[in-house]
Amino acid sequence: MYLGRLFVLSGPSGAGKGTICKELLKNSERMVLSISMTTRSPREGEVDGINYHFVTKEQFEENIKEDGFLEYAQVFENYYGTPKQLVIDTLKSGKDVLLEIDTQGAMQIKKAYPDAIFIFILPPSMKELRRRITNRGTEDASTMELRLREALTEIEYVEKYDYAVVNDQLIVAVDRVKTIVRAEHLKVAEGIKDIINRYKEDENAIPID
């Protein structure tokens, strides 16, 4: 059976993962973004069912009990998790799935789905990361410090990923990620039986005289 590929994108808050994901999904019929469930409150402009499925702690814990998550983690005092069914159904349908999750979640995926492709998005520098989080204006001073400290801890995980992409310029970073996706689709492992059969069945390929 032909399966889609599972791409996992992580990186510190403010590295630009979200924007990169959005750009990646534009005009892409082959890739589907998994919408996470979270107990955190929506930020201004965020819509339930589009940015996240916003749920209560009780609802989230119920879903844990029902084995409804591919992975879940506690990030900044809130729960975040990847609903399992949609990911599995999408992969079975032959489409790729993109997960934008933190490093704890990514490490759980790595154990359960070692064939997934792990991409880490890095900010160009800590100075730039601070500037981006400040500009976003959604964090107060103490949350800001927490996010920056957390960013350093997250960055240490980069060595566990398959690819590292520095987001210095958005279009360049998006292009780098697209290159990774394309290269992964060209890997010999994907649909190899189909390829061999296609050549075997092409009788005209062997000259008779």
Ligand code: 5GP
């Ligand atoms: P934010 O609150 O800024 O939207 O997200 C905070 C962090 O949670 C980010 O690093 C984001 O990638 C991560 N995150 C979002 N959804 C999930 C998820 O389903 N699982 C895990 N483990 N992390 C997630």
